[in-house]
Amino acid sequence: MLILVINSGSSSLKYQLREVAADGTEPAEPVVAQGLVERIGVPGSGVDNHAEALEQIDAELEQVLQGRTIDAAGHRVVHGGERFKAPTLVTMEVIRAIERLAPLAPLHNPAAAQGLRAIAEKWPDMPQAVVFDTSFHQSMPEEAWRYALPDALYTENGIRRYGFHGTSHDLVTGIAAETLGIQRAEFNAVILHLGNGASATAIRGGASVDTSMGYTPLAGLVMGTRSGDVDPSIITHLIRNGAYDAEQMDRMLNKESGLLGMTGNADMRQVIDSAHAGHRRSRTALKVASYRLAKYVGGYHVAVGGAQAVVFTAGIGENSAPFRSAVLDRLEPLGIAYDAEANLERSEAARVISTEDSAIPVLVVPTNEEMAIAQLTLTVAQDHGALER
Numbered sequence: 055m056l057i058l059v060i061n062s063g064s065s066s067l068k069y070q071l072r073e074v075a076a077d078g079t080e081p082a083e084p085v086v087a088q089g090l091v092e093r094i095g096v097p098g099s100g101v102d103n104h105a106e107a108l109e110q111i112d113a114e115l116e117q118v119l120q121g122r123t124i125d126a127a128g129h130r131v132v133h134g135g136e137r138f139k140a141p142t143l144v145t146m147e148v149i150r151a152i153e154r155l156a157p158l159a160p161l162h163n164p165a166a167a168q169g170l171r172a173i174a175e176k177w178p179d180m181p182q183a184v185v186f187d188t189s190f191h192q193s194m195p196e197e198a199w200r201y202a203l204p205d206a207l208y209t210e211n212g213i214r215r216y217g218f219h220g221t222s223h224d225l226v227t228g229i230a231a232e233t234l235g236i237q238r239a240e241f242n243a244v245i246l247h248l249g250n251g252a253s254a255t256a257i258r259g260g261a262s263v264d265t266s267m268g269y270t271p272l273a274g275l276v277m278g279t280r281s282g283d284v285d286p287s288i289i290t291h292l293i294r295n296g297a298y299d300a301e302q303m304d305r306m307l308n309k310e311s312g313l314l315g316m317t318g319n320a321d322m323r324q325v326i327d328s329a330h331a332g333h334r335r336s337r338t339a340l341k342v343a344s345y346r347l348a349k350y351v352g353g354y355h356v357a358v359g360g361a362q363a364v365v366f367t368a369g370i371g372e373n374s375a376p377f378r379s380a381v382l383d384r385l386e387p388l389g390i391a392y393d394a395e396a397n398l399e400r401s402e403a404a405r406v407i408s409t410e411d412s413a414i415p416v417l418v419v420p421t422n423e424e425m426a427i428a429q430l431t432l433t434v435a436q437d438h439g440a441l442e443r
């Protein structure tokens with residue numbers, strides 16, 4: 055079967071066409087086609103909206119398909135609010151619900167809804183599923199998702215921790231449990247998704263019980279361009295004294311902070327190279343980022359009642375041995391010890407990098423959100439009888 059995986063950003067549309075058998079198994083080369091339409095809605099780009107972007111993709115796919123039809127589409131949607139606790143088959147009502155959640159993700163949800171509508175109009179008979187970044191974290195207990203703010207901010211405005219990167223945390227949890235030979239339902243772990251955006255998740259019994267991102271993906275760890283946790287009074291102080299208005303503040307915290315703000319470089323590779331070359335600002339940024347992450351691991355070890363594994367994933371987590379060691383060196387008080395050689399090995403496979411006598415294993419597990427979305431789409435469509443098993 056052919057599943058089209060779509061990731062609609064505010065001004066971009068990424069896609070992958072994937073081959074998957076009805077029982078979920080994949081061929082050796084599952085990606086049949088992939089591409090990206092950028093600068094949607096930017097004057098002069100020639101692509102006014104997501105429907106036009108889809109026309110462009112359709113033209114690209116026609117050559118690849120050679121008469122085959124796409125069996126289903128799966129969309130990554132950033133925000134599912136409290137309503138969507140699992141991947142869902144798309145109906146018009148579901149699209150409207152995603153639009154109604156726009157106040158929670160003003161750039162992303164309207165774009166996703168546009169993509170959904172465009173496909174529903176173009177291929178009305180094709181089943182579509184939505185997979186939310188937030189839904190895996192709907193299992194968090196209230197003490198983890200409530201902020202200590204006036205009650206009405208939650209009850210009237212939905213201000214609470216939602217968490218993101220759920221598809222990746224979910225996938226990686228399953229693979230880590232399997233790698234260790236532990237039943238998922240009995241698996242406690244700390245998962246570290248470290249890409250341009252980064253988040254840590256506390257896993258208890260295979261489910262999310264806490265996560266470092268919050269109401270938005272700005273909270274928590276030091277990221278490529280995002281600050282992660284800061285004292286909120288810094289924001290009121292800077293706005294009050296006129297240094298920033300709300301827009302500028304939003305841009306500073308999301309786009310001009312993190313590694314970029316501290317060093318001039320958002321890319322972890324460059325920050326590490328520059329730290330090795332002795333540049334003080336890069337060394338400081340690595341210390342701040344690894345220290346903050348280690349504190350989260352310590353906290354989540356408690357949150358899950360004793361983790362059975364620490365798991366690294368995504369661009370930095372999978373590839374940066376120096377950053378992993380900077381974090382792992384700080385975890386020695388938990389009895390964690392890693393094998394320096396195993397840490398340096400490069401591989402596409404899930405692997406253990408801790409020593410035999412480490413108190414708990416440390417794993418590196420490659421994530422693949424597109425693959426996960428294709429699999430979830432297949433399952434949702436089959437569960438509703440929209441695709442054959």
Ligand code: ADP
Nearest residue numbers: 248249250251320321322323368369370373374
């Ligand atoms: P996204 O959140 O955009 O999906 P990725 O998961 O692709 O991001 O991660 C991007 C990050 O991974 C960048 O900071 C990049 O520097 C980092 N990265 C990729 N390869 C390496 C590497 N070999 N060493 C260090 N960092 C790496």
